[in-house]
Amino acid sequence: MMRRRSRPKPTIPEFKQTPGVVLQPRVHQSMQRGINKLVNAIRPTLGPRPRLVAIEKVGRDKPPELLDSGGTIARRVIDLPDADENIGAMYVRGLLWRLQEKVGDGTATAAVMFQEIFNRGLRYIAAGGNAMLLRNYLENGLRQAMEVLDDLQVPVEDRKLLNRVAHSVCYDPPLAESLAEIFDLVGEYGIVQVRSSRARDIEREYIEGSYWTGGLHSREMITDAANKRAQAENAALLISDLEFETFEQLEPALRLAVENGYPALVIMASKISDAVTGLLVTNQKAGRLQTFAVKTPTLRSDDQQAAMEDLAVLTGGRPFVKAAGDTLASLTPEALGQARRIWADMEYLGIVGGKGSPLERRDWIKKLSIAYHAAEEAEKRNKLCERVGRLYTGSAVLWLGGMTESEIEARKELTARTIQALRAALYHGVLPGGGAAFLACRQPLRQALSASDDPDEQAALRILLAALEAPFRTIVQNAGLNPAQALNQLEQAGPGATFDVTTGKVAFSADSGVLDIAEVARSALHSAVLGASLALTIDAFVHRHKPPVVTEPD
Structure with a gap:
């Protein structure tokens, strides 16, 4: 009888490094190798005809993850085996991660420009150039290029252009058309929920008013059995995070609603006892006052x-806050909010036609909008955007289907990137796409180059000129075309022209839909130049004996 050999368990290689200090020229050489390894993995994803990158999953029996997003690819790379190379790769990874968090896209564009600047700058420094002077001149050139991008910006003012912007990000005509229609109706801050659907076609649903998470406290309060929700017309709203254990605690609100002739009262509370719930349901069935209780939205304080x-602000009431020691003992009619209609199911609370002061709402929206555009963290920015969207009282649900669960998830991720890009386009405008906007930035740099007699400045300007061509050349090459021939055709076409790699012909951005989001392009260029110029000044590595294990950049 043959004995069956047990299969050895797969092992994950341990990251090892020797503590100590690393100096030149090893610093530049190893950092360059690490940067090139990561950027070369991202480079194929740039453009409307990208190649895919396969990321191996932890389980060997699972299929690889196929990606065309530079930011996501960078996130998947945790470390490289060589500790010196790893510093270069993680430097770029952190830069691209922050860029994706800030604007949602532009990571592949930034990566190829970063690589061009770093590699060319390194050759100049190896030949005797001064890294600090080179950095200063690179940053001076950046300011000139950014001024050109500012002049090229075009506002997005109609649905047709919205469709083109969406298509330039997702390259999915049905999805682009749906998102263009949604944002044309709900605006820059409109809430767009993306959900999975069993149908293969894209479906969209528009919701009147605003809604929050936090539904009914009890199913017994449902009055519309068909829609599984409760609804009240011309209702008053008690806004609080209080806890009501006894009916006496809630009595001032009920008495006030009856005395002031409100046909319905909606009670918002963090907790309501079963006894209070039973009394509210009994009271409603008796026809004295239509009431139902909803949970205070969200979980975090x-x-x-x-x-x-x-x-x-939306309804004209005031919040009663448990942490502030508020009770209903001093409740007045002015403290209750009012709305044309309030509804709630077991998950959501909806407000239609809030009767708060329009002037106060406008000022509140302005304050939140300023905070939204100043926010650096993606989570904070998303929350502020949702808050503004609810105050504008318009939202939509987009249902996405597909053949498989992975296909649906990939489409949802692409949709999220497109939504973020559309918000940026509505606020900041668009630029000629396909790398054409960066090519337009070369003119003032060429003039500065011809007027300069400083070797370091000349080197910096030449490096920037090559970096500004890198996105265009990469997009064309990824599409299987000749970058030199395409660039020659584009330069002969004159100002305002772009190159559409899907047709292989020169086009004009306003008609072809070859567009870039202005804020994405600006941020990509800014990150690439500042990041690469700073990296060129790194002269030493210090390795720790036991480096902390982290997956996100500081």
Whole structure:
């Protein structure tokens, strides 16, 4: 009888490094190898006809993850086996991660420009150039290029252009058309929920008013059995995060609603006892006053506070906050919010036609909008965008289908990137796409180059000129075309022209839909130049004996 050999368990190689200090020329050489390894993995994803990158999953029996997003690819690379090369790769990874968090796209563009600047700058420094002077001149050239991008910006003012912008990001005509219609109706801050669908076609649904997470406290409060929700017309709203254990605690609100002739009262509370729930249901069935109770939106205290503030502005009430020691003993009619209609199911609370002051709402929206555009963290920015969207009282749900679950998830991720790009386009405008906007930035740099007699400045300008061509050349090459021939055709066509790699012909961006989001392009160029110029000044590595294990950049 043969004995069956047990299969050895797969092992994950341990990251090892020797503590110590690393100096030149090893610093530049190893850093360059690490940067090139990561950027070369991202480079094929740039453009409307990208190649895919396969990322091996932890389980060998699972299929690889196929990606065409530079930012996502960078996130998947945790470290390289060589500790010196790893520093270069993680430097770029952190830069691209922050760029994706800030604007949602542009990571592949930034990566190829970063690589061009770093590699050419390294050759100049190896030949005797001064890294600090080179950095200063690179940053001076950046300012000139950014001024050109500012002049090229075009506002997005109609649905047709919205469609072109969406298509330039997702390259999915049905998805682009759906998103263009949605944002044409709900605007820059409109809430767009993306959900999975069993149908293969894209479906969209528009929701009147605003809604928050936090539904009914009890199914017994449902009055519309068909839609599984409760609904009240011309209702008053008690906004609070209080806990009601006894009916006596809630009695001031009920008495006030009856005395002031409100046909319905909606009670918002973080907790309501079963006894109070039973009395509210009995009271409603008796026909005395239509009432139902909803949960205070969200779970985190700071998010709850923000939700209550927004509801107060929208409906004209004031929040009663448990942490502040508030009770209903001093409740007045002015403290209750009002709305044309309030509905709630077991998940959501909806407000239609809030009767708060339009002037106060406008000022509140302005304050939140300023905070949104100043926010650096993606999570904070997304929350502020949702808050503004709810105050504009318009939202949509986009249902996406596919053949497989992985296909649906990939489409949802692409949709999220496109939504973020559309918001940026509505606020900042668009530029000629396909790398054409960066090519337009070369003119003032060429003039500065011809007027300069400083070797370091001349080197910096030549490096920038090559970097500004890198996105265009990469896009064309990824499409299987000749970059030199395409660049020659584009330069002969004159100002305003772009190159459409899907047709292989020169086109004009306003008609072809070859567009870039202005803020994405600006941020990509800014990150690439500042990041690469700083990297060129690194002269030493210090390795720790036991480096901390992290997956996100600081």
